[in-house]
Amino acid sequence: MRRHKEDGLLHTACGNPNYVAPEVFKDKGYDGTSSDIWSCGVILFVLMAGYLPFDEPSLIGFYKKIWEASFSCPSWFSSGARNLIKRILDPNPLTFSRM
Template sequence: MRRHKDGLLHTACGTPNYVAPEVLKDKGYDGTSSDIWSCGVILFVLMAGYLPFDEPSLIGLYKKIWEASFSYPSWFSSGARNLIKRILDPNPYSYNYS
């Protein structure tokens, strides 16, 4: 991956089910926030046993990722739901951590 003059990454790579929404924009993305998204998908898979975003077509898959459209299993605690909701935020720059 190569950073451009804007300081962002512009090479889309990785497994489609784990890709962050900002990577799909094809306008450059921050590698750290997209890695956090992928870690959120991994956490979900470890806890649920299945992917949060899974569709047979890439267009359908990317739409679900773009909208962060998924549902939690009934056994997820409210704390787990809250954590994953914060990690799988389709707009990572909108959250106020204060």
């Protein structure tokens, strides 16, 4: 992937939609590091829960859940695990949560 010369952001969407950060879908450019952290949060959730955090039969509903970070952690997650995943899966890439 190449960084756009004017804004220094990535503009090529790639990867499985289940793991892609919300800012990638917005097609306005994104920071690769921040979006990779989001993807790692999804992977951590899947490893711990055994299923994806964002699952919806309709494509529009699926994207909406990602944009809003609308998910819930299973009851067996510890409070520390819940807090960590919620901080990583913050839909705003500019907040401290994913940095």
